[in-house]
Amino acid sequence: MSTLVEEVTGKNLDMPRMDVLHSDLVRFDGRYKSECPVCKVGVLCMTRTRKDYRLLREDRCGACGQAFRYVDDSIAGESLPPLSEAR
Numbered sequence: 001m002s003t004l005v006e007e008v009t010g011k012n013l014d015m016p017r018m019d020v021l022h023s024d025l026v027r028f029d030g031r032y033k034s035e036c037p038v039c040k041v042g043v044l045c046m047t048r049t050r051k052d053y054r055l056l057r058e059d060r061c062g063a064c065g066q067a068f069r070y071v072d073d074s075i076a077g078e079s080l081p082p083l084s085e086a087r
């Protein structure tokens with residue numbers, strides 16, 4: 001018998017990226033992580049740059065693989081790169 005996590009793993013890897021508001025998502029364990037709004041079992045952990053450890057707009061669900069882009073101006077009080085610079 002497979003678990004729910006196994007059933008969704010990687011399922012949305014090839015789906016188009018979705019624009020979401022971080023502030024609209026359900027928080028998971030703190031101020032940054034969110035429950036995946038698509039599969040509801042994975043977590044969006046937020047990504048930071050290696051260079052200056054700033055938050056990135058792009059994120060991906062750790063379970064289903066769905067790609068997201070945050071369209072907020074800031075997250076948990078930290079500003080995000082301008083939307084025009086996001087890939």
Ligand SMILES: [Zn+2]
Pocket residue numbers: 036037038039040041042043061062063064065066
């Ligand atoms: Zn997911």
